[in-house]
Amino acid sequence: MIEMQDVYMTYPNGVSALNGINVSIDQGEFVYLVGPSGAGKSTFTKIIFREEVPTKGKVVVNDKETSELKWKDVPYFRRNIGVVYQDFRLLPKMTVYENIAFALEVIEETPKNIRKRVMAVLDQVGLKNKARFIPDELSGGEQQRVAIARAIINHPGVLIADEPTGNLDPETSWEIMHILEEINAKGTTIIMATHSKEIVNTVKKRVIAIEDGVIVRDERRGEYGYEI
Numbered sequence: 503m504i505e506m507q508d509v510y511m512t513y514p515n516g517v518s519a520l521n522g523i524n525v526s527i528d529q530g531e532f533v534y535l536v537g538p539s540g541a542g543k544s545t546f547t548k549i550i551f552r553e554e555v556p557t558k559g560k561v562v563v564n565d566k567e568t569s570e571l572k573w574k575d576v577p578y579f580r581r582n583i584g585v586v587y588q589d590f591r592l593l594p595k596m597t598v599y600e601n602i603a604f605a606l607e608v609i610e611e612t613p614k615n616i617r618k619r620v621m622a623v624l625d626q627v628g629l630k631n632k633a634r635f636i637p638d639e640l641s642g643g644e645q646q647r648v649a650i651a652r653a654i655i656n657h658p659g660v661l662i663a664d665e666p667t668g669n670l671d672p673e674t675s676w677e678i679m680h681i682l683e684e685i686n687a688k689g690t691t692i693i694m695a696t697h698s699k700e701i702v703n704t705v706k707k708r709v710i711a712i713e714d715g716v717i718v719r720d721e722r723r724g725e726y727g728y729e730i
């Protein structure tokens with residue numbers, strides 16, 4: 503469950519990215535975040551992941567108020583939130599297997615469990631046969647699937663996807679979308695910032711539209727609502 507009450511975010515350079523956000527997202531929802539470039543979508547997701555702390559207002563994620571978290575508690579808090587980005591952000595010199603195992607090694611899993619869990623999640627995203635490849639040897643869609651596998655390895659309650667199909671062709675975008683839907687069907691809340699009119703208008707979900715840092719539309723089975 504994610505709750506924002508009267509949230510404002512002004513960056514140190516004086517730019518106001520969020521200007522009074524009030525929203526509640528239940529466990530298991532699938533939400534599209536839409537709106538023009540610079541509207542505040544990424545800032546909205548960064549506040550959930552506690553990459554940014556709002557200048558004003560209250561943000562509660564998984565029963566934790568983010569502004570009250572101590573620095574030492576942030577890694578543990580983030581373990582329950584997966585994030586994927588438009589540009590994949592895989593470690594280029596590590597194999598697919600290592601990119602994912604890394605997220606488990608830092609929490610001191612046993613080698614046997616790591617192997618079991620990494621292979622299971624690779625199976626889930628259809629990449630079991632690419633475990634020994636490095637990111638450069640994969641297509642964009644495959645790299646995004648690795649990034650998704652890494653993001654869900656700890657079974658997070660929330661998965662943030664910030665324009666996950668932004669660098670992919672339409673067919674590959676649909677593959678990624680179907681994987682996200684499968685993850686959502688298992689109970690993970692998905693927050694997906696997107697500029698894909700086609701996806702939003704085809705796979706109907708809750709749509710939250712942000713413009714100039716405020717929510718201008720929040721519809722249960724919404725439309726994209728913009729021309730591009």
Ligand SMILES: Nc1ncnc2c1ncn2[C@@H]1O[C@H](COP(=O)(O)OP(=O)(O)OP(=O)(O)O)[C@@H](O)[C@H]1O
Nearest residue numbers: 513515517518519538539540541542543544545546
């Ligand atoms: N670290 C930062 N420091 C200063 N200003 C920032 C920072 N990050 C974002 N901004 C500004 O905050 C506003 C909102 O940006 P944000 O990235 O949240 O928008 P967005 O809706 O995700 O845009 P896009 O669709 O282009 O990704 C913009 O005016 C942007 O320039």
